[in-house]
Amino acid sequence: MCCAKATVWAGYTRRVLPSPEPVFISFLIPMALIVHKYGGTSMGSTERIRNVAKRVAKWVRAGHQLVVVPSAMSGETNRLLGLAKELHPNAIDEAAQRELDALASTGEQVSVGLLALALQAEGMQAVSYAGWQVPIRTDSAFTKARIEAIDDSRIRADLATGKVVIVTGFQGVDAEGNVTTLGRGGSDTSAVAVAAAMKADECLIYTDVDGVYTTDPRVVPEARRLHTVSFEEMLEMASMGSKVLQIRSVEFAGKYRVPLRVLSSFTPWDIDLAEEAASGTLITFEDDEKMEQAVVSGIAFNRDEAKIAVLGVPDTPGIAYQILGAVAEANIDVDVIIQNVSKDGKTDFSFTVNRNEFARAMALLKEKVAPSLGATEVVGDTRICKVSIVGIGMRSHVGIAARMFKALADEGINIQMISTSEIKTSVVIDEKYMELAVRGLHRAFELDQDNAPAT
Amino acid sequence: MCCAKATVWAGYTRRVLPSPEPVFISFLIPMALIVHKYGGTSMGSTERIRNVAKRVAKWVRAGHQLVVVPSAMSGETNRLLGLAKELHPNAIDEAAQRELDALASTGEQVSVGLLALALQAEGMQAVSYAGWQVPIRTDSAFTKARIEAIDDSRIRADLATGKVVIVTGFQGVDAEGNVTTLGRGGSDTSAVAVAAAMKADECLIYTDVDGVYTTDPRVVPEARRLHTVSFEEMLEMASMGSKVLQIRSVEFAGKYRVPLRVLSSFTPWDIDLAEEAASGTLITFEDDEKMEQAVVSGIAFNRDEAKIAVLGVPDTPGIAYQILGAVAEANIDVDVIIQNVSKDGKTDFSFTVNRNEFARAMALLKEKVAPSLGATEVVGDTRICKVSIVGIGMRSHVGIAARMFKALADEGINIQMISTSEIKTSVVIDEKYMELAVRGLHRAFELDQDNAPAT
Numbered sequence: 001m002c003c004a005k006a007t008v009w010a011g012y013t014r015r016v017l018p019s020p021e022p023v024f025i026s027f028l029i030p031m032a033l034i035v036h037k038y039g040g041t042s043m044g045s046t047e048r049i050r051n052v053a054k055r056v057a058k059w060v061r062a063g064h065q066l067v068v069v070p071s072a073m074s075g076e077t078n079r080l081l082g083l084a085k086e087l088h089p090n091a092i093d094e095a096a097q098r099e100l101d102a103l104a105s106t107g108e109q110v111s112v113g114l115l116a117l118a119l120q121a122e123g124m125q126a127v128s129y130a131g132w133q134v135p136i137r138t139d140s141a142f143t144k145a146r147i148e149a150i151d152d153s154r155i156r157a158d159l160a161t162g163k164v165v166i167v168t169g170f171q172g173v174d175a176e177g178n179v180t181t182l183g184r185g186g187s188d189t190s191a192v193a194v195a196a197a198m199k200a201d202e203c204l205i206y207t208d209v210d211g212v213y214t215t216d217p218r219v220v221p222e223a224r225r226l227h228t229v230s231f232e233e234m235l236e237m238a239s240m241g242s243k244v245l246q247i248r249s250v251e252f253a254g255k256y257r258v259p260l261r262v263l264s265s266f267t268p269w270d271i272d273l274a275e276e277a278a279s280g281t282l283i284t285f286e287d288d289e290k291m292e293q294a295v296v297s298g299i300a301f302n303r304d305e306a307k308i309a310v311l312g313v314p315d316t317p318g319i320a321y322q323i324l325g326a327v328a329e330a331n332i333d334v335d336v337i338i339q340n341v342s343k344d345g346k347t348d349f350s351f352t353v354n355r356n357e358f359a360r361a362m363a364l365l366k367e368k369v370a371p372s373l374g375a376t377e378v379v380g381d382t383r384i385c386k387v388s389i390v391g392i393g394m395r396s397h398v399g400i401a402a403r404m405f406k407a408l409a410d411e412g413i414n415i416q417m418i419s420t421s422e423i424k425t426s427v428v429i430d431e432k433y434m435e436l437a438v439r440g441l442h443r444a445f446e447l448d449q450d451n452a453p454a455t
Numbered sequence: 456m457c458c459a460k461a462t463v464w465a466g467y468t469r470r471v472l473p474s475p476e477p478v479f480i481s482f483l484i485p486m487a488l489i490v491h492k493y494g495g496t497s498m499g500s501t502e503r504i505r506n507v508a509k510r511v512a513k514w515v516r517a518g519h520q521l522v523v524v525p526s527a528m529s530g531e532t533n534r535l536l537g538l539a540k541e542l543h544p545n546a547i548d549e550a551a552q553r554e555l556d557a558l559a560s561t562g563e564q565v566s567v568g569l570l571a572l573a574l575q576a577e578g579m580q581a582v583s584y585a586g587w588q589v590p591i592r593t594d595s596a597f598t599k600a601r602i603e604a605i606d607d608s609r610i611r612a613d614l615a616t617g618k619v620v621i622v623t624g625f626q627g628v629d630a631e632g633n634v635t636t637l638g639r640g641g642s643d644t645s646a647v648a649v650a651a652a653m654k655a656d657e658c659l660i661y662t663d664v665d666g667v668y669t670t671d672p673r674v675v676p677e678a679r680r681l682h683t684v685s686f687e688e689m690l691e692m693a694s695m696g697s698k699v700l701q702i703r704s705v706e707f708a709g710k711y712r713v714p715l716r717v718l719s720s721f722t723p724w725d726i727d728l729a730e731e732a733a734s735g736t737l738i739t740f741e742d743d744e745k746m747e748q749a750v751v752s753g754i755a756f757n758r759d760e761a762k763i764a765v766l767g768v769p770d771t772p773g774i775a776y777q778i779l780g781a782v783a784e785a786n787i788d789v790d791v792i793i794q795n796v797s798k799d800g801k802t803d804f805s806f807t808v809n810r811n812e813f814a815r816a817m818a819l820l821k822e823k824v825a826p827s828l829g830a831t832e833v834v835g836d837t838r839i840c841k842v843s844i845v846g847i848g849m850r851s852h853v854g855i856a857a858r859m860f861k862a863l864a865d866e867g868i869n870i871q872m873i874s875t876s877e878i879k880t881s882v883v884i885d886e887k888y889m890e891l892a893v894r895g896l897h898r899a900f901e902l903d904q905d906n907a908p909a910t
Contacts, residue, residue: 049542080565084569086501087569087572087573088575091572093575095575095582102564102571103565106561106565109557110535112557113539113557113558114558116557117539117558118543120546127550130634178588
């Protein structure tokens with residue numbers, strides 16, 4: 001390991017640059033077993049599928065064994081579910097969800113067949129499998145199934161005869177032989193699960209971003225692509241809405257210690273293999289002692305939330321439950337929660353919800369909760385944002401949060417709410433200061449430099 | 456049984472009229488087990504799929520158990536195979552054909568999912584299965600597999616709980632768990648095979664023609680839709696290029712005595728069930744004694760063939776083999792074959808081939824076969840047609856062929872070639888007389904009348 005821990009905002013595509021430093025990568029292992037995952041954009045046309053085939057063939061010709069997990073061609077899953085919605089707008093019961101899965105799973109089945117043909121046209125031996133043929137066993141939670149087991153014997157036998165094996169992403173089969181799907185982004189999870197089952201040397205996620213950044217390069221031009229990032233940091237970022245990887249695929253990778261790399265599918269297929277293998281961001285499972293040296297690492301932010309405050313509620317036991325219980329019953333997720341110190345036996349209670357649910361939450365609180373509690377007022381604000389610093393080093397270093405608050409104060413930004421976890425500190429601020437805050441924090445934690453100093 | 460045996464040209468759509476006569480039909484059986492098959496046109500849009508669902512629901516509400524076999528949405532199979540062709544224009548080896556099947560089979564998997572959802576939206580219980588889920592076992596001849604066995608236990612269990620069961624047409628699974636397809640039109644075969652396995656009371660093939668006609672109504676306006684036709688006649692017609700049913704589905708129906716009905720999918724879904732159940736043409740397996748009373752029955756014709764004559768070949772043993780063996784080796788199918796009587800130790804040898812292969816056959820014969828045989832000339836003619844009378848009664852009645860030749864002579868039509876089988880007599884004539892011949896024969900055998908007299 002080489003460089004600073006740092007985190008992770010993505011959603012921006014850049015040309016992949018060669019990594020300037022040695023990192024442990026698959027191309028150094030002769031005859032490695034590699035899993036490639038390609039997103040829907042990479043599979044979006046026959047021309048692009050041909051490029052995927054050429055890229056895969058390059059890896060095979062270099063002596064590696066390849067298992068490839070492609071998504072459906074871009075737009076295909078939406079097209080299929082759109083047809084379903086026309087016929088059955090309210091397909092929420094189990095019988096309907098079963099059919100939605102049977103339907104949606106065909107998108108990836110088309111992809112694997114086409115990719116196998118493209119590889120054969122390149123002179124490769126290739127064979128495709130749907131999830132049920134492997135089989136990839138899941139539970140029966142249609143539209144959001146979880147993988148329970150993967151039988152790798154068929155894949156191994158094919159690899160041993162020199163074939164490239166192509167496996168559908170996004171889907172599996174339950175104990176009764178019903179096709180299930182893993183939910184949106186499920187192909188990432190499929191790829192990682194296959195890599196885990198096969199004990200692959202590395203799982204490469206080819207996507208339309210070229211790696212994981214210290215923060216959004218559109219906001220901070222100095223944002224740096226990270227060469228490596230820890231699983232725990234990636235997990236924290238995925239849960240905050242970073243679109244790079246599905247959160248379950250990161251959990252899976254962490255659980256089974258699958259070396260995972262996010263890299264661009266937009267590089268020319270014929271770039272040098274060593275260059276490609278070192279590009280993007282490697283997500284690693286770090287030993288704890290190594291983590292001791294790590295510090296705050298990256299800046300995440302979102303504008304998805306809104307703030308609600310219930311003012312002047314009696315400060316009695318059970319008050320949090322009376323407010324948040326009603327919100328939870330209405331199936332509204334709550335994120336940051338703050339309860340002020342009490343004054344004259346009254347307190348203020350604040351929290352954030354997703355903006356999409358703001359109106360519903362406000363109505364519920366004003367009409368039902370506040371009157372029964374005798375609260376004086378319910379106020380809301382949608383013009384807020386949440387900015388977080390993430391870093392596995394926060395566990396063992398003091399003063400990180402203070403440094404964050406100072407950086408914000410230096411910019412004249414007022415903090416409305418604070419929330420902390422082991423490896424993350426989040427603040428809620430006025431939305432109009434978001435860019436200012438992100439840039440200030442990026443600078444304060446020296447994230448534009450390749451080796452951030454320990455605090 | 457009621458009416459004359461008569462045959463079978465179809466390719467023309469008419470409004471289905473109620474049958475004027477009682478025929479043995481499923482709606483007379485309470486709680487019948489019925490298989491419906493819908494073609495790609497019937498499944499061509501969500502609007503049409505909704506109509507299929509309403510029609511199926513009508514049958515279920517009348518107390519019947521329904522298994523439905525839909526084709527892929529029209530155009531979908533071609534779209535998928537078109538993508539495949541772009542990626543691998545020469546996908547002829549087994550590995551490629553396996554992928555083509557995996558790919559093409561998804562079209563029907565989309566259809567069954569959508570139809571199940573449409574039925575659920577109609578308030579029905581419905582479940583869909585891909586061929587591998589039933590399973591429908593086939594051999595491993597990718598792109599032209601044959602059904603070997605169908606396990607009906609899963610379908611039966613679902614029917615018993617009141618569900619409509621929807622099964623993909625066109626596909627199955629081999630012993631190794633590979634998806635196979637049955638070739639073009641294979642959904643007819645799937646439907647009949649499922650009906651045979653379940654011992655269904657009737658298999659209804661909903662299609663874009665409204666039944667089987669005595670001949671093409673575009674040529675003979677008096678052409679009559681037949682209420683019934685025998686399997687053997689249907690088989691003969693299918694082999695002559697009638698597009699109503701895939702020939703293997705007719706063979707299957709005959710082998711397992713599945714009552715099969717061809718009817719229109721373009722009638723309004725809410726027409727009276729009894730009317731619908733009696734519409735179209737019922738294809739029945741007749742007892743031989745009944746067949747004794749039957750006569751010539753219908754007129755088929757095609758313009759697909761061309762005539763080739765090898766003139767002045769030595770009349771020695773093995774001459775037919777020397778000519779046709781070379782043609783067969785070039786993979787060219789031969790239909791009608793005539794060898795003239797010998798004169799001065801020389802004979803003329805004529806046969807017909809498909810017009811698409813005429814040029815290739817002529818070149819082969821002129822350049823290779825004729826020189827080695829010492830034939831004087833090879834002549835060809837593409838301006839011919841073949842007209843056939845078909846009828847199971849020809850087996851036991853004499854004079855039918857003579858009556859055909861007289862009818863043609865009455866119209867002044869010269870016969871160039873004659874070929875006969877047990878239930879068919881075909882003549883090759885000048886293409887320009889085709890309509891004249893068909894009309895003359897239709898009249899001569901009184902096919903415009905509901906009960907043709909025995910000869």
